[in-house]
Amino acid sequence: MPAAALIDGLQYANWSEKIFxxxxxxxxxxxxVTITYxxxxxxxxxxxxxxxxxxxxxxxxxxxxxxxxxxxxxQKTGRTAIFFGAQNxxxxxxxxxxxxxxxQLGLRxxxxxxxxxxLLATGCYEDDDTGLTRMGRAVVAEMNRVGMVVDMSHxxxxxxxxxxxxxTRPIAITHANPHSWHPALRNKTDDVLRAxxxxxxxxxxxxxxxxxxxxxxxxxxxxxxxxxRTADVMGPENIGIGTDLCQDQPDSVVEWMRVGRWTKxxxxxxxxxxxxxxxxxxxxFQDNRHFGAIRQGLKASGLDRATIDGVMGENWRRFFAHSxxx
Amino acid sequence: MPAAALIDGLQYANWSEKIFxxxxxxxxxxxxVTITYxxxxxxxxxxxxxxxxxxxxxxxxxxxxxxxxxxxxxQKTGRTAIFFGAQNxxxxxxxxxxxxxxxQLGLRxxxxxxxxxxLLATGCYEDDDTGLTRMGRAVVAEMNRVGMVVDMSHxxxxxxxxxxxxxTRPIAITHANPHSWHPALRNKTDDVLRAxxxxxxxxxxxxxxxxxxxxxxxxxxxxxxxxxRTADVMGPENIGIGTDLCQDQPDSVVEWMRVGRWTKxxxxxxxxxxxxxxxxxxxxFQDNRHFGAIRQGLKASGLDRATIDGVMGENWRRFFAHSxxx
Numbered sequence: 001m002p003a004a005a006l007i008d009g010l011q012y013a014n015w016s017e018k019i020f021x022x023x024x025x026x027x028x029x030x031x032x033v034t035i036t037y038x039x040x041x042x043x044x045x046x047x048x049x050x051x052x053x054x055x056x057x058x059x060x061x062x063x064x065x066x067x068x069x070x071x072x073x074x075q076k077t078g079r080t081a082i083f084f085g086a087q088n089x090x091x092x093x094x095x096x097x098x099x100x101x102x103x104q105l106g107l108r109x110x111x112x113x114x115x116x117x118x119l120l121a122t123g124c125y126e127d128d129d130t131g132l133t134r135m136g137r138a139v140v141a142e143m144n145r146v147g148m149v150v151d152m153s154h155x156x157x158x159x160x161x162x163x164x165x166x167x168t169r170p171i172a173i174t175h176a177n178p179h180s181w182h183p184a185l186r187n188k189t190d191d192v193l194r195a196x197x198x199x200x201x202x203x204x205x206x207x208x209x210x211x212x213x214x215x216x217x218x219x220x221x222x223x224x225x226x227x228x229r230t231a232d233v234m235g236p237e238n239i240g241i242g243t244d245l246c247q248d249q250p251d252s253v254v255e256w257m258r259v260g261r262w263t264k265x266x267x268x269x270x271x272x273x274x275x276x277x278x279x280x281x282x283x284x285f286q287d288n289r290h291f292g293a294i295r296q297g298l299k300a301s302g303l304d305r306a307t308i309d310g311v312m313g314e315n316w317r318r319f320f321a322h323s324x325x326x
Numbered sequence: 327m328p329a330a331a332l333i334d335g336l337q338y339a340n341w342s343e344k345i346f347x348x349x350x351x352x353x354x355x356x357x358x359v360t361i362t363y364x365x366x367x368x369x370x371x372x373x374x375x376x377x378x379x380x381x382x383x384x385x386x387x388x389x390x391x392x393x394x395x396x397x398x399x400x401q402k403t404g405r406t407a408i409f410f411g412a413q414n415x416x417x418x419x420x421x422x423x424x425x426x427x428x429x430q431l432g433l434r435x436x437x438x439x440x441x442x443x444x445l446l447a448t449g450c451y452e453d454d455d456t457g458l459t460r461m462g463r464a465v466v467a468e469m470n471r472v473g474m475v476v477d478m479s480h481x482x483x484x485x486x487x488x489x490x491x492x493x494t495r496p497i498a499i500t501h502a503n504p505h506s507w508h509p510a511l512r513n514k515t516d517d518v519l520r521a522x523x524x525x526x527x528x529x530x531x532x533x534x535x536x537x538x539x540x541x542x543x544x545x546x547x548x549x550x551x552x553x554x555r556t557a558d559v560m561g562p563e564n565i566g567i568g569t570d571l572c573q574d575q576p577d578s579v580v581e582w583m584r585v586g587r588w589t590k591x592x593x594x595x596x597x598x599x600x601x602x603x604x605x606x607x608x609x610x611f612q613d614n615r616h617f618g619a620i621r622q623g624l625k626a627s628g629l630d631r632a633t634i635d636g637v638m639g640e641n642w643r644r645f646f647a648h649s650x651x652x
Contacts, residue, residue, distance in 0.1 A: 041368065041371070042367065042368055045367070045424070045427055046421075046423070048427060049421070049423030049424070049426070049427060050423075052423065052426050052427070053423070095372075095375070097372070097375030097376075097378065097379070098371070098375070100375070100378050101371055101374060101375060101378070101431065104430065104431055104432075105427065105430055105431065106430075
């Protein structure tokens with residue numbers, strides 16, 4: 001029987017050889033990495049070109065993942081499979097044909113919104129949520145056709161529920177936590193989590209401090225107890241990890257995420273004027289070498305081995321297997 | 327033993343269901359199609375999007391070819407494999423990273439020039455030929471690395487000879503004829519053809535009337551005798567067909583090929599003010615249903631079965647097999 005996979009459902013680090021080596025040191029088999037926020041198609045392609053250079057330069061550490069079978073390849077060859085995702089649909093511009101083009105280039109996840117209204121749906125920071133737009137429904141159908149996961153991590157509630165209903169494949173919320181545990185705007189209500197679980201969708205638990213009870217001071221025990229309770233809400237097969245690790249990023253990057261080119265003002269997103277940058281991570285998870293602590297924490301919270309294996313990667317592996325092929 | 331493949335090394339038709347059905351009626355297993363001339367990267371992607379729609383709409387007739395193995399798939403499933411190529415490097419702009427991106431999207435051939443000087447090399451209509459540029463040498467190395475064929479059909483002689491020498495893989499002249507048979511500017515000297523053959527490169531014989539002795543009145547016998555003589559010059563394993571079929575295209579398209587956005591004047595290329603558009607094809611080759619006539623003509627010219635099979639497709643199949651993989 002092959003070893004249980006270790007998969008992270010979302011990272012956006014300031015990538016470097018150091019971080020790729022930490023992935024190996026931590027035994028991470030696959031990571032969904034964000035390659036684009038507000039970038040146009042052409043700018044997104046430039047980001048893929050940069051990834052191509054990393055793949056060429058560090059072939060012993062990382063390679064591009066296209067299908068769930070690449071997780072097996074990663075395990076057999078001792079490398080980390082990198083799966084691409086977009087946190088905003090800017091990369092498809094107003095052109096549905098770019099969904100397939102970006103899938104051909106390896107994009108496997110795309111958020112329909114990033115906080116704001118997009119051409120496709122409503123973001124979680126808008127006052128009014130009008131659900132999926134006309135183009136949104138067309139693009140979800142196209143994403144279903146080619147095998148690109150609808151990710152609603154930064155979307156508003158009605159839009160999220162409509163995406164779950166409209167999509168013919170299970171969708172994902174790759175990085176968020178239950179609102180009942182920590183009432184951040186980005187965290188999700190039990191209604192959303194139940195609808196997600198009932199359709200075979202996945203939630204990735206975030207370790208971004210603004211998503212955590214008590215922020216950076218959140219204890220591992222609290223985080224793992226929250227996971228155990230969410231397993232009861234959604235089903236133990238529909239949950240995984242999505243750390244939202246933004247390691248080594250300068251504050252200019254958090255500003256690009258939040259502000260892009262859409263305003264001339266500053267928007268602090270989940271931060272504040274007093275706390276504008278990346279908050280420090282909790283001491284029990286600083287980088288890719290520390291997934292073992294989460295596994296230990298889940299054991300201490302009383303979850304059984306199969307459930308823990310599912311949360312740490314096997315659930316994502318199964319989800320990838322029925323999500324990425326046309 | 328599988329049937330000999332029928333492969334056309336270059337077409338740029340005004341694609342339609344009718345033409346795809348003619349490919350099937352003619353038993354054409356694979357075609358290298360031009361998808362871009364002077365288009366930018368983004369415009370080239372829009373052209374690929376259009377191809378994606380044709381692949382989605384006509385799955386029983388055509389599919390996208392990525393490797394030589396797709397020729398076997400075409401033969402087994404009774405469809406035509408479509409391999410993408412560019413007739414000018416406009417699509418990579420000034421960005422070497424776009425070579426791999428376009429290879430990921432299926433581009434398998436790229437001409438370093440189209441008549442004019444490019445960032446990479448000199449076209450056949452320039453007064454002075456300075457050979458490969460600095461970027462040209464870098465891009466040829468990158469094309470070699472990823473598995474994209476250097477095509478010098480529209481390049482000047484020194485540039486062509488330098489590409490043959492600099493490339494670590496055999497290159498191609500996908501659509502041209504020997505200058506000794508018909509002294510068009512686009513046809514190639516025996517020096518070029520010998521250098522091409524000695525390195526395992528391929529020449530595709532063109533049926534574009536401006537490349538033919540006596541133009542549209544060229545006889546099948548003359549065309550096939552020329553092929554037989556070229557087999558002696560280059561080796562029978564280094565020659566194939568590259569019809570340059572531009573079926574159903576309006577004259578506006580020939581103007582785009584010749585003029586692009588590089589001049590405000592009219593340039594007639596291989597035509598003239600008196601004959602500005604697409605000339606009529608010879609009566610023995612009007613469209614994809616008529617490759618059988620060429621096969622018969624080659625037989626009449628005295629070539630043996632193995633040589634004819636090579637010319638009609640097996641040589642391209644072998645060339646594809648060692649050209650398209652990284």
